Structures are given as C-alpha cells and as structure tokens.
Amino acid sequence: MDNLKFINLEPTENLTKTDVNSIWKNCLSRIKENVTLMTYNTWFLPIRPIEILNNNLKVQLPSQFFWEWLDEHYSTIINKTIKEVLGSSGTLSYVITDDKETKEENIKKENASLVNKIKVVEKPKPAHETNLNPRYRFDNFIRGEGNQLARAAAGAISDNPGETSFNPFFIYGGVGLGKTHLIQSIGNQIIEKFPDKKVIYLSSDSFTVEFVESIQSNKVNEFSSFYRSMDVLIIDDIQFLIGKEKTQDLFFHIFNTLHQSRKQIILSSDKPPKDLKGLDDRLISRFQWGLTADIQPPELEMRIAILKNKAEDYGMLVSTDILEYIANNITSNIRELEGCLIKLLANASLNSKEINIELAKKTVKEIATDRKVNITIDDISKAVCAYLNIAENKIREKTRKKEIVFARQLAMYFSKELTKSSLKTIGLHFGGRDHSTVIHACNSIEEMKNKDNSMKELIEGLRNKIMLNYS
Numbered sequence: 001m002d003n004l005k006f007i008n009l010e011p012t013e014n015l016t017k018t019d020v021n022s023i024w025k026n027c028l029s030r031i032k033e034n035v036t037l038m039t040y041n042t043w044f045l046p047i048r049p050i051e052i053l054n055n056n057l058k059v060q061l062p063s064q065f066f067w068e069w070l071d072e073h074y075s076t077i078i079n080k081t082i083k084e085v086l087g088s089s090g091t092l093s094y095v096i097t098d099d100k101e102t103k104e105e106n107i108k109k110e111n112a113s114l115v116n117k118i119k120v121v122e123k124p125k126p127a128h129e130t131n132l133n134p135r136y137r138f139d140n141f142i143r144g145e146g147n148q149l150a151r152a153a154a155g156a157i158s159d160n161p162g163e164t165s166f167n168p169f170f171i172y173g174g175v176g177l178g179k180t181h182l183i184q185s186i187g188n189q190i191i192e193k194f195p196d197k198k199v200i201y202l203s204s205d206s207f208t209v210e211f212v213e214s215i216q217s218n219k220v221n222e223f224s225s226f227y228r229s230m231d232v233l234i235i236d237d238i239q240f241l242i243g244k245e246k247t248q249d250l251f252f253h254i255f256n257t258l259h260q261s262r263k264q265i266i267l268s269s270d271k272p273p274k275d276l277k278g279l280d281d282r283l284i285s286r287f288q289w290g291l292t293a294d295i296q297p298p299e300l301e302m303r304i305a306i307l308k309n310k311a312e313d314y315g316m317l318v319s320t321d322i323l324e325y326i327a328n329n330i331t332s333n334i335r336e337l338e339g340c341l342i343k344l345l346a347n348a349s350l351n352s353k354e355i356n357i358e359l360a361k362k363t364v365k366e367i368a369t370d371r372k373v374n375i376t377i378d379d380i381s382k383a384v385c386a387y388l389n390i391a392e393n394k395i396r397e398k399t400r401k402k403e404i405v406f407a408r409q410l411a412m413y414f415s416k417e418l419t420k421s422s423l424k425t426i427g428l429h430f431g432g433r434d435h436s437t438v439i440h441a442c443n444s445i446e447e448m449k450n451k452d453n454s455m456k457e458l459i460e461g462l463r464n465k466i467m468l469n470y471s
C-alpha cells in the first residue's frame, strides 16, 4: 500500500472506487499511528470515502455532531494526513448523512438513492482576522455560582468596551472551566455590537511565537504596532508568558499604550495575578488595575444544566436520571462533562444502541481512563523541557547537572501520574533507568512539593500546561 503515495493525481483525474478506497486506507493507517485505538475506532473507522475529484477527497460522516467533534479535535491530524497522501494541494470535504431525513426516507422508499439523502456541509469560515471561534457565545454559556461575577463583568465589558473600570479584565481558574469560552464570548459580542471595533484574540503562546518570528524577520515594529492598534486585545492563558522576559517586556509596552488610550484588555490565567511567580512585577501590578474575577468548578445544578443544554444542542433526548448520573460522577471540569456526553452519544449512535444508564456508566468509566490513554511520555517530556527551557534530548543524558536531573524527575513524576505506563517503561524512556530510579524521582518531587510552595505552584502550572492539550 505504501507505493500509493507515489500515485500522481492529476487535477482533473477521477479515480475509481477501488482507488478511492485504497487511498483512504492509506490515510487510515497513518492516522492510526497518531491516535489511540479507541479514538481510531470511534472517530475514524466510521468514515466512508466517497470520491476523489480535483485532489479533493470527499468522505461521508454519520452525523453533524460527529463532524463537529472531528473538526474540533482532529482537524490537524486529518489535514496533515491528507497533505501527506494527496500532496500539498490535497483537501478533504465532508458529506453528512442527515439522520432524520435518512430514517424517514428509508421508511418511504427502501431503494432511495444515496445521493438524495446526503447533504454537503460547508465548513464555516473561521474569522481569521479576530481568531475568535463563533461557537463561543454568551447565549450558550451557562451561568452558575462559580462564574457569576466573571459572567456579569463580561457582559458589562461587551456593552462598553474600554469604558468600564474593568480594564484590564483578568479572569482566572482551573482547566476546562470556561475561561476561553467566556473571553471569546466577549469578543464575539463586541464585533457584533460594534462592527468597527478591532478585536483580536490569541493565546500568550501564539503571541510569543509571533513575536519571535517578528524578530527573525525584522518586523518587531510592525508586530508591536499591529497590537497597539487594537480596540480590544484578548490574551488567553497569560501564565505562559512566565520565563519569557523579552515577550513580557514588549507586552508591557503594548499594555500601556492600549490602557492609556482606553482600549479594552482581557486576560485569562490559571491563577490570580499575585500568584504568577516569575512574571514581571510591573505586569502583575497592572493586571490588578482593573477587575480580577475567578471561575470556580460548577456545582451539581449547573453541571446538570450544562448537560441538558448540550444534549439539546445535539438534538438528542437523554433522560434526566442519566444526566444526573453523569453530573454526579464527573465533577471538576466542564470540558470533561461535555466530552462524556458526546462520547455517550457517539457510543449510542455508532453502535445503534439506545442511551441507557448502563451505557452511561460505561462511558463515564471510559472518560476517567481516556486522559491517561491520550497523554504519552513523549508529550510530557516535551512539555517539561519547554517549560524549563532545556533542550529535549538533554533529559535522557547521563548527567548530574541539577536542572537536567530536576527536569527528568519532573517528567518521570508526571509520566507516572498521567499515563498508564509501568515504572519500567518510564525508566526506559529516560535513558534506560530502572524502576527504582523512577520511584526515587517521584518521591523527591513529592517531597519538594510539600516543602516548598513555589515548587507546588510550578508543578501545578506544569500539570495544567500538559493537560491543556488532552482534556
């Protein structure tokens, strides 16, 4: 099958069904190497290839939520695979079986042609200029005790960007609690209400990357004046500016310019400003000029409300006792609640099973282990090295250098906590150490964590960073 990649697809060439199938098989085998088996079985096996025209592979998906899920979670790997297999001009388009229509049609006439039952769904165009995801809106953001203040302030800011005393607006809280959703809702509301206002959303990581690129291409001034020209600047996960002095310095100046000219600044973080150790004090004090609001984990009622709301979104009827079961068992994170519901719907719709409490129990269990399945030791070692600013190959070296030993111990500690790998496997990953070294590493980190508060914060910040990609 490997030689398939040498097929030269002329733009106008139409391929036979067999060709299309084997090309898709080739894609699948590449995808399989990059995702967990469960993900592969649930989200990739049900995809049916239809045709290839003008280097565009058209596939059929079972439902709308299936497409949304794929698009949100796996678009990178899908795009990469398509380009690998079809060449750089290769594209993918989706066709979705309209569930309801299909069922009705089937009843009416059994031999109805497939063409009538599928409709092509165009991918909504992302608003590139703002980076805002139109999915994040106030009207699908559920209010609860945990987000009351943050939500109220967000509303006020959207009505009067830059004109309230909530400038900057600084919102903090744990992973998956709605920070990104809320700050993007503000942006979306503002562009709707004030179409002339220039709004931009980005993570502090992207900000850093763009800054570094602007240095390399000698365009720092352009970079800086672009952000200074915004009416509303929204920066997500600002904690990742820690340790990046130059970026902080530039951001400090942008912040001042914007604030002086009453432009709205909105920031999110995993902790309050005063706990952002390692961030320039000038920034920390400025972050406290406006309003700081936290988001707390949702209480039971809110968890149920969120599940009800999302179930409705997907057009599925799920009984209250099932929603309550999920809400009682997934407690700390809204993203996980959502993930559980989607998985339940997927499990039911793909296996033509009804949604009952047994299926719900099974799904909740799967969710609990999902995270562990998804994170790999390599991911952890990458994240740790990036966080501590050391080259990744160093972590496996036989050296007693303090910072390397520390990085290695941290990576072992997280590998034990966040993956299912055995101590032996973990040891092997870090330069062939044995399991007792791993135990020793875990104990030392645990000890440092208990003794030293700033160490505890470093560890938690790092854990959040690792989890961010997988929860």
Ligand code: ADP
Residues within 6 Å of the ligand: 140, 141, 142, 143, 147, 173, 174, 175, 176, 177, 178, 179, 180, 181, 182, 306, 334, 335, 338
């Ligand atoms: P964070 O940025 O704090 O890690 P996100 O904003 O990414 O969290 O939220 C995780 C998921 O949960 C998103 O899909 C988001 O839409 C959803 N979500 C979070 N809070 C709410 C809420 N109050 N109402 C509805 N959905 C929410």
Ligand code: MG
Residues within 6 Å of the ligand: 179, 180, 181, 236
């Ligand atoms: Mg976020």
